[in-house]
Structure formats: C-alpha cells, structure tokens
Amino acid sequence: MTGPFQSFLEPGQIVQHPDHPDWGWGQVQSAVEERVTVNFQHQGKVLIDASRITLKLVPRTG
Secondary structure (H helix, E strand, O other): OOOOOOOOOOOOOEEEOOOOHHHOOEEEEEEEOOEEEEEEOOOEEEEEEOOOOOOEEOOOOO
C-alpha cells in the first residue's frame, strides 16, 4: 500500500474520462483521497480510482 493520495478534484468541478469520451462530461460529486465519484451525462454515477485514472478537468467558460 502506498502513502496517502490527495486528489486535486473538488465537488462541483466538471471533468471528462480520458478513456470514455462517449460518457460526456461529468460533475464531481465527492472526492475522498483517491476515490472520486462522478455523475456523467451518459453513464450516470461512477466511482473512479484517481490514483489510476487521471480525469481531465473541463475549464469553465463565461
């Protein structure tokens, strides 16, 4: 087991899964250490291990 992992993601941020662009954008619901729950447009809620998958942050416009 490795040391504590700190995710840079926060609830409310918009992200995309690099391996599943067909899921659309997703909103981060929670981020606790490496466990990030994201609600994607076309996939629903997914629990992501952020120590294995780097979600792409979608910049906010406006």
